[in-house]
Amino acid sequence: MNTLLEVSDLRAGYGRIPILAGVTMTMAEGEYLGILGHNGMGKTTLLRSLMGQLPATGGRVAFLGTDITRKRAHERARMGIGLVPQGREIFPDLSVHDNLRMGLAAARSEDLSVIEAVLEDFPRLTPLLDRRGGALSGGEQQLLALARCLCTKPKLVLLDEPTEGIQPSIIEEMIETLLALKKRWSLSLVAVEQNLEFITSLSDRILKIQKGRITGEAGREELLSGQAGMGAI
Template sequence: MSMLLEVSDLRAGYGRIPILAGVTMAMAEGEYLGILGHNGMGKTTLLRSLMGQLPATGGTVRFAGADVTRKKTHERSRMGLGLVPQGREIFPELSVMDNLRMGLAAAPTEDLSVIDAVIEDFPRLTPLLDRRGGALSGGEQQLLALARCLCTKPRLVLLDEPTEGIQPSIIEEMIETLLTLKKRWSLSLVVVEQNLEFITSLSDRILKIQKGRITGETSSAEILSGQVGMEAI
């Protein structure tokens, strides 16, 4: 099985404050990997480091066989890495359609057929294409942020705390959409989350992060069957 992402002893932080203290992990093509941990454990910092938004101070990141440790964010994006950030970060004054077009900004030419293909998997957004992004509900904005990321044609999506402040009906819809994308788009996913039900519904494996290190691994099946207790997570 080929590894899509390989991370070895990754270290990063903010100024003189270290956050990642040597993260080592790997995932295969087509895998959905969950990362579970409490606030302040380094989850968001890990995704930002993988995307190149935060420079590594040590260790290596390999994506699709290439060393991307020193590559810029836009270079990683062109290679097939995509990030849906915590807080969604859509453009509130732009329409839904224009938000999606921003996902095409890095492409050599604007191919609107890409948006058409993405919208097929986000039917809730279809009647909202002319509406301002800021007028959408929090759940609709989260779906828009995910759809915008998919317009970059990523091989691997980094999804940061997607259920934060989202109503249960949208969470269920997001789970169904992501599972469909896994099959139809051959998508790979790293999802950072504290919602145990969400992360177990999606993930093939779940890693526990604590104080900037990966400290354990389990499967969704083991959690759902009770083989792994909550105290171990």
């Protein structure tokens, strides 16, 4: 497999407060990579840095062989990186359909057929297209946020704490949908989570993050067998 993402000694923070203390990792095209860690360990900061929403203070990020360390978020979006943020950040006063149209904003031209293609993988949203985003349940909003991201036709999706406050049935649906998208769309994914069951079900490989550094790695089979020692994060 070709290398999709290369991160070398990435550092970032907020003002004078450093959060990422030198993250180094790589992932291949078509890989689903999980990042597991407690709150405050740098998970969200890492995704924001990869998306370009938070500038790096050191290190390097390369995407498909191109150095993107200094590129802005909209440039990275057009290169094929999409972010589903923690808290979903949908537009509550817009309809579901208009929320999906907002996902087309990163494209060079609005192609509504993209929405139709995305909805094939999100049948739960189809009868809700005229409903306000704010009227959806938390789980439906999470599916909408993911579908909106896919309207940008990304090669890589960055998924931030997707199970937070979501009912188990939607979590199972999300796992099934993401695994189907991996095959149908040749999608790659970085998911940060605290939910070990979710991230184990989804990921090919899981990294452990502590205090802004990657401190361990395990494959799915190791985690399922309990041999990786990743449970005590």
